[in-house]
Amino acid sequence: MIAGAVTVATDNANGITLVTNEGAGGLNDIQLGLVTAGTTSAVVTLVSDNDITDNDAAVDIIAYGLLLEAGGSVGSTSDYVDTTVTTIDDRSASANVHNNIYINETNAVTLGAVNGLTTDIGDIKIIGAATAAGDMTATNVTAGDDGDIYLTTTTAGSNISVGLITALDDDVYLNAAASITDADTTAVDIVAGGLYLQTGTGSVGASGNYLDTKVATIDDYATNTNVATDIYINEYDGVNLGSLTATSGLSTDAGNIYVTSNATDDGTLTATLVTAGGSGDIYLKSQIGQAATGDINDIAVGLITAANDDIYLESDDDIIDLNPDAVIDVVSSGLYLSSVNGTVGGNGSNLELDTQVDTIDDLSATKNVSEGIYIIEYDGVNLGSITSTGLTTDTGDIDITAANGAAGTLTATLVTAGGAGNILLTTLDGGSATNNIAVGLVTASGDDVSLVADGAITDGDAAVDIVASALYLQSGTSVGALLDYLDTQVSTIDDYTGGTVGTDLYINEYDGATLGSLNTTTGLSTTNGEIRIIGAATAAGDLTAKVLTAGGTGKNIYLTTTNSGGSSTSSIGLGLVTATGDDVILDSNYNITDSDLDLTVDVAADGLYLDALGSVGGSTAAARIETTVSTIDDRTVTDNVTGDIYIGETDAVTLGGINGLTTDAGLIDITAGGTISVGTIAANGGHGVTLNATGGDILDAGGGSITSTADAVLKANGVIGTINNPIAVNINGHLSVWSNSLQDEVSVNLKGTINADYHTQRSDLLESASPGLVILNNQLMGGGNYGSGSIKGSIMSYGFGYIDIVRNDVNAAFYEADLQPWGHKLMQYWILKEGARIDDRFLSALPAVIDVSQLNLPALQADLANTANYYMIRSLK
Numbered sequence: 001m002i003a004g005a006v007t008v009a010t011d012n013a014n015g016i017t018l019v020t021n022e023g024a025g026g027l028n029d030i031q032l033g034l035v036t037a038g039t040t041s042a043v044v045t046l047v048s049d050n051d052i053t054d055n056d057a058a059v060d061i062i063a064y065g066l067l068l069e070a071g072g073s074v075g076s077t078s079d080y081v082d083t084t085v086t087t088i089d090d091r092s093a094s095a096n097v098h099n100n101i102y103i104n105e106t107n108a109v110t111l112g113a114v115n116g117l118t119t120d121i122g123d124i125k126i127i128g129a130a131t132a133a134g135d136m137t138a139t140n141v142t143a144g145d146d147g148d149i150y151l152t153t154t155t156a157g158s159n160i161s162v163g164l165i166t167a168l169d170d171d172v173y174l175n176a177a178a179s180i181t182d183a184d185t186t187a188v189d190i191v192a193g194g195l196y197l198q199t200g201t202g203s204v205g206a207s208g209n210y211l212d213t214k215v216a217t218i219d220d221y222a223t224n225t226n227v228a229t230d231i232y233i234n235e236y237d238g239v240n241l242g243s244l245t246a247t248s249g250l251s252t253d254a255g256n257i258y259v260t261s262n263a264t265d266d267g268t269l270t271a272t273l274v275t276a277g278g279s280g281d282i283y284l285k286s287q288i289g290q291a292a293t294g295d296i297n298d299i300a301v302g303l304i305t306a307a308n309d310d311i312y313l314e315s316d317d318d319i320i321d322l323n324p325d326a327v328i329d330v331v332s333s334g335l336y337l338s339s340v341n342g343t344v345g346g347n348g349s350n351l352e353l354d355t356q357v358d359t360i361d362d363l364s365a366t367k368n369v370s371e372g373i374y375i376i377e378y379d380g381v382n383l384g385s386i387t388s389t390g391l392t393t394d395t396g397d398i399d400i401t402a403a404n405g406a407a408g409t410l411t412a413t414l415v416t417a418g419g420a421g422n423i424l425l426t427t428l429d430g431g432s433a434t435n436n437i438a439v440g441l442v443t444a445s446g447d448d449v450s451l452v453a454d455g456a457i458t459d460g461d462a463a464v465d466i467v468a469s470a471l472y473l474q475s476g477t478s479v480g481a482l483l484d485y486l487d488t489q490v491s492t493i494d495d496y497t498g499g500t501v502g503t504d505l506y507i508n509e510y511d512g513a514t515l516g517s518l519n520t521t522t523g524l525s526t527t528n529g530e531i532r533i534i535g536a537a538t539a540a541g542d543l544t545a546k547v548l549t550a551g552g553t554g555k556n557i558y559l560t561t562t563n564s565g566g567s568s569t570s571s572i573g574l575g576l577v578t579a580t581g582d583d584v585i586l587d588s589n590y591n592i593t594d595s596d597l598d599l600t601v602d603v604a605a606d607g608l609y610l611d612a613l614g615s616v617g618g619s620t621a622a623a624r625i626e627t628t629v630s631t632i633d634d635r636t637v638t639d640n641v642t643g644d645i646y647i648g649e650t651d652a653v654t655l656g657g658i659n660g661l662t663t664d665a666g667l668i669d670i671t672a673g674g675t676i677s678v679g680t681i682a683a684n685g686g687h688g689v690t691l692n693a694t695g696g697d698i699l700d701a702g703g704g705s706i707t708s709t710a711d712a713v714l715k716a717n718g719v720i721g722t723i724n725n726p727i728a729v730n731i732n733g734h735l736s737v738w739s740n741s742l743q744d745e746v747s748v749n750l751k752g753t754i755n756a757d758y759h760t761q762r763s764d765l766l767e768s769a770s771p772g773l774v775i776l777n778n779q780l781m782g783g784g785n786y787g788s789g790s791i792k793g794s795i796m797s798y799g800f801g802y803i804d805i806v807r808n809d810v811n812a813a814f815y816e817a818d819l820q821p822w823g824h825k826l827m828q829y830w831i832l833k834e835g836a837r838i839d840d841r842f843l844s845a846l847p848a849v850i851d852v853s854q855l856n857l858p859a860l861q862a863d864l865a866n867t868a869n870y871y872m873i874r875s876l877k
Contacts (some may be wrong), residue, residue: 032081046067052074059083067114072098092115100125107134129155146170149173162174170193179201190213194217197226229256259283271303287316304329318344334360352401372397378405393418410437412441434476449490454475487508557577580606606631615641619644626649678706679702681704689706692713712731720749723746741772743772
């Protein structure tokens with residue numbers, strides 16, 4: 001049938017029906033020229049046994065409505081049927097087009113509002129607003145079998161409004177000159193395998209009325225033909241965004257992309273390639289889907305780009321890297337994350353989410369990541385700087401690496417790992433630079449924070465920076481700064497496994513902490529830097545240095561407990577503190593203790609400088625502070641130890657040679673394996689000094705002195721003082737000395753004052769007597785085994801000569817003792833009760849000062865080496 005010119009000009013109540021049946025010759029088409037009916041309500045019905053065709057470029061049908069039924073197609077790819085109608089439908093609910101539909105509508109049109117517009121097995125391609133502006137409303141359009149659907153509006157300002165478009169397992173292409181809108185507010189709008197979108201000036205969906213889809217993929221209409229402004233899509237199950245148009249994916253020129261998946265069913269929201277242009281953000285959300293099947297709805301990221309703008313990923317489960325590789329997954333200014341039940345990225349094997357963003361945060365103050373966060377950032381990044389909660393997990397690790405490709409600082413403004421979550425923040429050497437970690441507040445309460453910086457680890461404020469159980473550190477340069485310490489509230493601080501702090505380490509710990517107790521290989525250490533750690537900054541707590549090492553030359557260790565906000569109960573405990581060739585300075589608000597209670601070295605350094613409001617070490621061998629140092633001093637000339645000092649030095653040491661070594665109200669008890677050189681030593685407050693050089697001498701370091709306000713003991717395996725340099729003493733109590741050697745016939749040479757309760761300034765001698773002379777202020781105090789207490793001893797003055805006393809010559813013994821009390825020799829053991837006895841009056845009379853004119857000898861102090869051996873031997877019966 002050829003409809004050359006069929007017109008019903010005025011009859012809107014009745015339309016035009018053209019029918020071709022199956023004739024004897026086979027399939028019969030309807031070929032359209034011009035069919036015109038009333039445009040108010042008249043309908044043109046075309047029923048073709050085969051095709052409905054057009055043979056020109058002019059308008060073919062002018063009417064209000066067009067109803068179609070065809071055993072073949074309507075129009076063709078090369079010659080669309082041209083219409084000026086208001087509605088296009090199937091002829092009835094059961095009579096439709098079998099194959100394809102190709103229609104070119106001049107202005108506005110509604111598709112399928114009455115009976116639907118469907119094909120059994122073919123495509124539907126309809127162009128609307130071809131010559132005049134007008135919206136195309138797809139109320140109910142279905143392409144059957146292998147049929148795709150293409151809906152297009154061409155004139156500016158012309159929208160596509162979607163009711164229901166269906167192309168099961170096939171594709172829907174929507175290309176609107178203006179926008180693509182949702183014609184309803186609840187029902188699904190598009191059911192298809194793929195949905196391809198393009199708008200000339202407007203958006204897809206709207207913020208208050210998303211386009212509802214149930215499709216497998218959503219993409220740009222074609223490469224470089226995309227959505228002009230915003231995209232708002234609500235997907236009923238899983239969907240893949242941008243997987244088919246490989247170059248552009250799903251994109252906007254200058255608009256936001258909002259895609260929510262799993263409205264009713266399960267499935268992964270896969271963002272293979274998504275780009276928001278201009279000032280557009282991207283918001284991808286997977287929902288719970290089928291609650292009965294569990295939470296399995298991930299967001300899988302290939303490449304999402306919102307350059308200079310923000311990306312929001314809200315997942316019902318995990319947010320994963322679609323292709324586990326080292327290729328960037330997210331490019332934007334801000335990345336905001338939420339996973340209700342899962343993780344972001346994975347741990348290792350390229351499972352991490354790779355980003356190139358400026359900031360990473362929680363999605364909102366109430367939406368964050370449930371489990372772990374694993375991210376590798378291309379350059380610098382700021383964590384948790386936008387939302388009030390920062391970047392957080394409910395119960396999972398946070399593992400973020402920055403500067404993977406280019407230079408940049410990792411700034412941890414506000415980062416919190418909840419539950420059993422640890423935090424690992426790392427910067428690499430991207431851009432061949434030294435890339436820092438800047439810390440605002442990083443929290444892993446009860447768990448671990450590890451900071452591994454290619455450059456420095458810095459602080460920018462006075463507030464606490466790290467709250468955790470353990471803090472592990474590794475840096476290329478410093479941690480903290482001298483004017484801005486890293487502020488911590490942790491239980492332990494250690495090296496990160498396999499690394500140390502490159503240069504200086506400055507930490508201000510809010511309460512107590514243990515240093516170097518977990519990484520037993522290196523403890524807490526610097527490669528070439530000093531260590532300054534303040535403990536108990538705001539609350540009481542001990543600072544325990546289990547293994548602490550400052551490497552390099554001129555790199556000291558300073559440990560301080562202040563407890564500025566509490567009572568004086570914050571001690572410094574020592575395990576092993578090492579500053580080889582340099583100094584260790586300890587300033588304790590309470591005691592300085594041996595935390596291990598063992599006999600191994602606690603401090604290895606050149607100098608040890610002490611300040612404590614309590615004591616240093618303890619009285620038992622295990623509690624003593626063991627040192628391998630060259631000098632031990634007060635911290636400054638005005639800061640010293642309040643209580644007792646118990647130190648065991650492995651070799652030679654100088655005591656108090658720089659600032660003095662003093663106590664306010666405590667004893668000083670120091671044992672050394674080598675020579676003790678005496679500077680200024682003072683035990684005040686009614687306490688004594690005990691020095692024991694088990695492997696050397698006790699010598700004057702140059703103008704030194706020993707002040708003891710109670711009994712004192714000087715004991716040396718060598719000598720105590722020399723003939724030309726006596727030890728200056730001021731002893732308010734007994735002084736006991738023991739020397740195991742002699743120089744120039746002298747074992748002990750002292751000067752000063754001994755305020756004991758004796759009749760003379762005489763020394764009590766420890767154990768066996770010294771082998772040489774014991775001299776105080778050029779007075780002979782004793783020598784030999786004088787004072788040994790041996791019941792078989794004798795009294796003699798070897799070198800002065802002696803008087804023989806036999807046991808039955810009692811009168812002579814008493815007479816000679818009075819005549820020459822300094823020299824006697826017992827020839828036989830005493831058997832009588834009476835006998836010569838030298839008591840604390842010994843040397844109280846002549847010759848208390850050795851008178852060389854009477855003895856015909858040179859002065860002892862002047863040239864003792866030229867005299868004979870002098871011994872005083874005391875014995876009691």
